[in-house]
Amino acid sequence: MMCNTTDQGPNGEHEHGQAAGAADAAFTSLLEDSAEELYDQAPCGYLSTLMDGTIAKINTTLLDWLGLSRDQVVGRMRFADLLTIGGKLYHETHFAPMLQMQGEVNAVALDLKAGGKQRLPVLVTSKVKTSDDGDPLLIRTTVFDARDRRAYEKELLRGRQAAEEARRQAEADRARLQEALAVLQQSLLPAELPEIPGLEAAAHYHTASPDLLGGDFYDLVPLDTNRWAFFLGDVCGKGPQAAALTSLTRYTLRAAALHDPDPVTVLSTLNTVLHDRYTRGDPRYCTAIFGILQPDNDHVSVHLASGGHPSALIQHADGTADYLPTPGGMLIGVLPNASFTSAHTELARGDTLLLYTDGLTEARIGPQRELYGEEALRTFTTAQPAAGPQALIAALTGLLAGFGKGLDDDTALLALGMPDPFPTPADGDHRLR
Numbered sequence: 001m002m003c004n005t006t007d008q009g010p011n012g013e014h015e016h017g018q019a020a021g022a023a024d025a026a027f028t029s030l031l032e033d034s035a036e037e038l039y040d041q042a043p044c045g046y047l048s049t050l051m052d053g054t055i056a057k058i059n060t061t062l063l064d065w066l067g068l069s070r071d072q073v074v075g076r077m078r079f080a081d082l083l084t085i086g087g088k089l090y091h092e093t094h095f096a097p098m099l100q101m102q103g104e105v106n107a108v109a110l111d112l113k114a115g116g117k118q119r120l121p122v123l124v125t126s127k128v129k130t131s132d133d134g135d136p137l138l139i140r141t142t143v144f145d146a147r148d149r150r151a152y153e154k155e156l157l158r159g160r161q162a163a164e165e166a167r168r169q170a171e172a173d174r175a176r177l178q179e180a181l182a183v184l185q186q187s188l189l190p191a192e193l194p195e196i197p198g199l200e201a202a203a204h205y206h207t208a209s210p211d212l213l214g215g216d217f218y219d220l221v222p223l224d225t226n227r228w229a230f231f232l233g234d235v236c237g238k239g240p241q242a243a244a245l246t247s248l249t250r251y252t253l254r255a256a257a258l259h260d261p262d263p264v265t266v267l268s269t270l271n272t273v274l275h276d277r278y279t280r281g282d283p284r285y286c287t288a289i290f291g292i293l294q295p296d297n298d299h300v301s302v303h304l305a306s307g308g309h310p311s312a313l314i315q316h317a318d319g320t321a322d323y324l325p326t327p328g329g330m331l332i333g334v335l336p337n338a339s340f341t342s343a344h345t346e347l348a349r350g351d352t353l354l355l356y357t358d359g360l361t362e363a364r365i366g367p368q369r370e371l372y373g374e375e376a377l378r379t380f381t382t383a384q385p386a387a388g389p390q391a392l393i394a395a396l397t398g399l400l401a402g403f404g405k406g407l408d409d410d411t412a413l414l415a416l417g418m419p420d421p422f423p424t425p426a427d428g429d430h431r432l433r
Contacts, residue, residue: 045122045143051136053078053096062143067115079141084111084119095124099139103128109146121146188246193220196228198295200419202393206400206411208359215242215286216357216412217250221257226294229257229266232355232414233288233309233332245284248277253290263290263305267332267340271307274333285333289326289355293416298349300418305342307332310358310374313381315392317350317420321381323374324353350420352389354381359411360396363403372403389415 039046045062049055055073063070080088087110099105104127114120126141193201203218215235223229231253235245256269267290278284289312291304306326315321324345330338347353363372384395393415400411
């Protein structure tokens with residue numbers, strides 16, 4: 001429906017007339033304001049000074065802010081006299097020189113000495129008036145009350161300071177947490193590997209994130225005077241729950257090995273413990289290799305079993321490297337009657353047995369972030385001199401460091417072997433770590 005705006009009743013015409021009359025009255029009142037009154041009662045401060053700073057003219061607004069009379073100011077004070085000590089120093093060293101060079105200075109924050117020894121934050125803009133010949137005549141200055149702005153700036157500064165303090169506190173808390181996690185992580189690993197006469201052992205643990213507890217583990221423990229149990233594995237998950245599972249796994253493997261060291265039996269015992277403990281609403285599992293070392297003159301007999309874990313790698317003294325296959329071993333803790341795969345081998349002089357967790361082979365490399373993989377690990381190991389477990393672990397430690405951000409999972413390494421040549425008591429201290 002179209003509305004005819006020109007068709008108005010008596011009431012509409014009356015209201016329109018009243019509005020027009022009010023606007024006319026306001027406009028007339030504005031015209032009656034003199035230039036002097038607009039200057040004197042302006043919502044900001046105005047003053048004019050001679051080139052030496054002596055105040056020649058000042059408006060009432062600024063006088064009211066200062067708590068001074070016109071007689072006290074005009075011809076008796078300079079603009080710098082209105083400023084606080086700090087403001088006066090800045091005026092003399094920066095403001096006045098810039099004004100002299102540029103002829104204009106805009107929106108400089110200063111403090112005036114207001115009535116009652118109060119500081120009045122203001123924004124000051126000054127401009128030099130010149131003659132037709134370009135000679136400076138006087139300085140015109142506008143002063144804006146900046147109390148609200150200063151309050152906002154202080155509040156903003158307090159906010160920034162609070163945020164900075166919160167950031168520092170968060171960093172301190174994170175550092176303390178990382179320290180606590182590092183200590184806890186170390187408690188899940190042996191403080192040092194035991195010394196085995198005639199053998200050499202080395203290990204390394206790489207933490208992918210200092211903010212998370214990892215679930216990788218390893219250990220080497222004596223069973224009797226001539227047999228040693230070793231194991232390495234990886235529990236599912238991260239954090240405190242993974243740490244609890246790691247602790248349970250380590251101590252279960254240790255206890256089971258002392259009761260019956262057969263590798264398959266040990267892993268079966270661990271499977272029973274984890275399945276009974278974690279299948280009720282919170283299923284958890286792990287992968288692991290458990291084995292027995294038995295030195296015998298010029299070789300070391302190795303009997304091991306695997307439960308879902310990557311195969312061990314053997315670096316031979318002749319410069320080759322091969323995996324020791326353990327196919328078919330199941331994850332530990334998932335099924336009540338899991339099957340595990342065992343294997344036997346003998347390490348000759350100069351051979352090294354390497355156990356590792358999948359953080360190593362699942363590292364991402366190159367622009368395409370491809371998996372590093374088991375074949376690359378075998379090739380890398382083959383390229384290293386067969387100089388024993390410690391040398392191999394040192395080389396792998398450098399490899400892990402080179403992955404950078406491509407290594408996003410914890411990695412545990414354990415290497416065991418017989419040095420070449422086989423040490424004898426006549427060689428001195430033959431117990432190597």
